[in-house]
Amino acid sequence: MGRLKRSLINPTAVTRARCFTTAEGHRPTLVHKRSLDILHDPWFNKGTAFSMTERDRLDLRGLLPPNVMSSEQQIERFMVDLKRLEVQARDGPSDPNALAKWRILNRLHDRNETMYYKVLIANIEEYAPIVYTPTVGLVCQNYSGLFRRPRGMYFSAEDRGEMMSMVYNWPADQVDMIVVTDGSRILGLGDLGVQGIGIAIGKLDLYVAAAGINPQRVCYSFSYLVLPVMIDVGTNNEKLLKNPLYLGLQQHRLDGDEYIAVIDEFMEAVFTRWPNVIVQFEDFQSKWAFKLLQRYRNAHRMFNDDVQGTAGVAIAGLLGAVRAQGRPMIDFPKQKIVVAGAGSAGIGVVNAARKTMARMLGNTEHAFDSAKSQFWVVDANGLITDERENIDPDALPFARNTNEAGRQGLREGSSLVEVVRQVRPDVLLGLSGVGGLFSKEVLEALKGSTSAKPAIFAMSNPTKNAECTPEEAFSIVGDNIIFASGSPFRDVDLGNGQIGHSNQGNNMYLFPGIGLGTLLSGSRIISDGMLQAAAERLAAYITEDEVLKGMIFPPISKIRDITKEVAAAVVKEAVEEDLAEGYRDIDTRELQKICQNEEEVLEYVENSMWSPEYPTLVYKRG
Ligand SMILES: NC(=O)C1=CN([C@@H]2O[C@H](COP(=O)(O)OP(=O)(O)OC[C@H]3O[C@@H](n4cnc5c(N)ncnc54)[C@H](O)[C@@H]3O)[C@@H](O)[C@H]2O)C=CC1
Ligand SMILES: CC(=O)C(=O)O
Ligand SMILES: [Mg+2]
Structure with missing residues (x-):
């Protein structure tokens, strides 16, 4: 029947x-x-x-989340999702509205990629917060319910020994960009296991919209040129482990050598099939973020966005804050910076800021050594000093000397408010993942800053994890501040026709340009110099006038132009460092010629960026 x-x-x-x-x-x-x-x-x-x-x-291995479900479970999952939306709609409009927009966009993405990217590019300011932070966080949290058509590839701990053949299940002979996560620290939302695939999808949407990486180049061969990847090694999220409708492996995370073996196998498999691919590591817990970066960065085209992309964006913002104080950028090494959060992002930022200061001071060993005294790093256990037991090796260089801290009225474990009160910093930067950490007390303490225009960077994502809101910052610390946040907030009306600018300080300003620049230069690795060039170009994008008004990052609506500039800077640096091997029919020599002229590099990048247009289709018998 x-x-x-x-x-x-x-x-x-x-x-x-x-x-x-x-x-x-x-x-x-x-x-x-x-x-x-x-x-x-x-x-x-x-x-x-x-x-x-x-x-x-049916060659489906790797194309679906690893947990096999019965049709009854599938229906249950669908119904839970349907009902949850009804309940949320009664509780308040904002989350369900955002999720509803995501669903509509996602359905369009499934049906018609060209139209999807046209919509996204034309309305990037409105829809970046839907396909990316903050809504993507909500999407990841609810992914087991929202999952419909799989997108990307899934490699799980159960696939050990199989990955080299599994990569051939992806129906594309060429892939340019992979964004991979193991789901262990999605935004500030913790371990979301297999559901973290949503962040890889969101980041790649920005690669297409901002960097013009072609999602599917149909005119050459059947090629998906961007590939989101989830490596499912289990989860330590007890709620997910107990949820019968969870789509991932229901076991605790692999650790130690077993974990590394899985990531090694994945890297070998993707670089064997697609030797020129660029792999962006995203939202790996700090414990692994630095180790994996050190393990692969000298041999593969890869970078860690949370460590390196965030650092570049923060440097651009910090330099902007110096200019906004009416001081020359060269004064940056004098800034006193308190950082809340010593994870992959926080330590990535202080490392890069220290190097930038050292360079400005003459790049000597002494300059590098003395630059570290400009930072006070506070984590969940308070101020980090050299008295700390079992100190994380990545944080160790920034541990304050106990005697010297004592002279400042501080000690091991001093609270954030104590540190701000005693240090009176120029900059208070949050990458803690703790919403509201910059409490009234902390912001009151910042009023004692020795800076005429202190900067507050509440960079944690998504919105509810921001260390404070711009309203709180402007109303408590005063009108004369610089404010930036990881997720978007509206500007604040200060009255008297004055606007308190709410800048978005997010690595989205850099990672698309880092990826595109690496691709177009054909560099075999992504060097510190290329990352520095990217950050400096972003810093230079903002004019003196804008900076003095408190704008330290450009509007998201300009992201395609910014990405073009950033990618051009990356290409030039790769050529200068002799790393560029060329891309397609542009060889090293041709690239060197192009890079002699700024306009030509920009033109090269712009002409390489894909724009969504319908191609004319003609039927050809198979
Ligand atoms: N705006 C942006 O572009 C980016 C923002 N982020 C955000 O940064 C946050 C942290 O990311 P990761 O460093 O990878 O996470 P992580 O989990 O590795 O690090 C969090 C750090 O915050 C510290 N912390 C926790 N509670 C604290 C408290 N009460 N006071 C001070 N410190 C506290 C922890 O001890 C840890 O050192 C996340 O919310 C993420 O979304 C990350 C990358 C880019
Ligand atoms: C923006 C980003 O990469 C994060 O919050 O993890
Ligand atoms: Mg991230």
């Missing part, structure tokens, strides 16, 4: 599939499709219900 109905509704279905009865009475269906073609065919797709043997038979 079911078969008859299908053939009446869709006569082509029977030409694509043939049914027969086995001795056991099961009725398998012969299909003439495999891989993504099956998943995108509503007749044959079973989503997460494909069994492991079917996944192997």
Whole structure:
């Protein structure tokens, strides 16, 4: 009956599939499709219900989250999602509205990529907060409910030994950009396991919209040129471990050598199939972020966005804050900076800021050594000093000397408010993931800053994790401040026609340009110099006039132009460092020629950026 109905509704279905009865009475269906073609065919797709043997038979391994579900579980998951939306709609409009917008955009993405990216590019200021922070955080938290059509690849701890063959299940001979996460620290939301795939998808949306990386170059061959990847090594999120509808591996995270072996296998597999791919590591917990970066950065085209992209954006913002105080940038090494958060992002920022200061002071060993005294790093246990037991090796260089701290009225573990009160910093920068950490008391203490225009960077994401809001900052510390946050906030009306600018300080200003510049230069690695060039170009994008008004980052609506500039700076630096090997028919020599003229580099980058337009299609017999 079911078969008859299908053939009446869709006569082509029977030409694509043939049914027969086995001795056991099961009725398998012969299909003439495999891989993504099956998943995108509503007749044959079973989503997460494909069994492991079917996944192997149909080249589906890696194209679905690892947990196999029954159809009853699938329906339950769908219904939970449906009901949750109804409940949320009663509780308050903002989250369900944002999620509803995400769903509509996501459905468009599934149906028509060209139109999706046209919409996104034309309205980037409005929809970046939907496909990216803050809504992407909510999407990841609810991904088991929101999951419909898989996007990207999933490699799990169960796939050990299989990854080299699994990468061939992705139907593309070329991939330019991979964003990979293990889901262990998604924004400031903690361990979201397999649901973290949403952040990789969101970041790649920005690669397409801001950097013009072609998502699917149909005119050459069937190629998806961007690939979101989730490496599912389990989760330590007890709620997910107990949730029967969770889509990932329900086991605790692998650790130690076992963990590294999985990541090594993934890296070997993707670089074997796509030797020129660039891999962006995203939202790995700090414990692994630095180690993996050191492990791969000298041999592969890879970078860690949270460590390196964030550092570059923060440097650009910090230099902007110096200019906003009416001081020359060269005064940066005099700034006193209190940083709340000593994770991958916080330590990434202080490392890069210290190097920038040292360079400004003559790049000597002494300059590098003395620059560290400009930073006071506070984590969950308070001020970090050399008295701290089991200190994280990445934070160690910034541990304050106990005697010297004592002279300042501070000690190991001093609270954030004590540190701000005693240090009277020029900059208070939050990368703690703790919403509201810059409390009234902390902001009151900042009023004692020795700076005429103190800067407050509440950089944690998503919105509810911001260390403070711009309203709190302007109303408590005063009108004469610089404010930046990781997720977008509205500007503040200060009265008397004055605006308190709410800058968005997010690595989205840099990672698309770092990736695009690396791609177009053909650099084999991503050097510190290339990252520094990216940060400096972003800092220079803002004019003196804008800076004096409190704008230290440009509006998101300019992101395509900013990315072009950043990518051009990266290409030039790669050429200068002799790392550039060329891209497509532009070889090293040609690149060197292009880089002699600023306009030509910009033109090279601009002409390489994809814009969504419908191509003319012609049928060709297979
Ligand atoms: N704006 C941007 O572009 C970026 C923002 N972030 C945000 O930064 C935050 C942190 O990211 P990671 O460093 O990777 O996380 P992490 O979990 O590795 O580090 C968090 C750090 O904050 C510290 N911390 C926790 N409670 C604290 C408290 N009460 N006071 C002071 N410090 C406290 C922890 O001890 C730890 O050192 C996240 O919310 C993330 O979304 C990360 C990357 C880029
Ligand atoms: C923006 C970003 O990369 C983060 O919050 O992790
Ligand atoms: Mg991140």
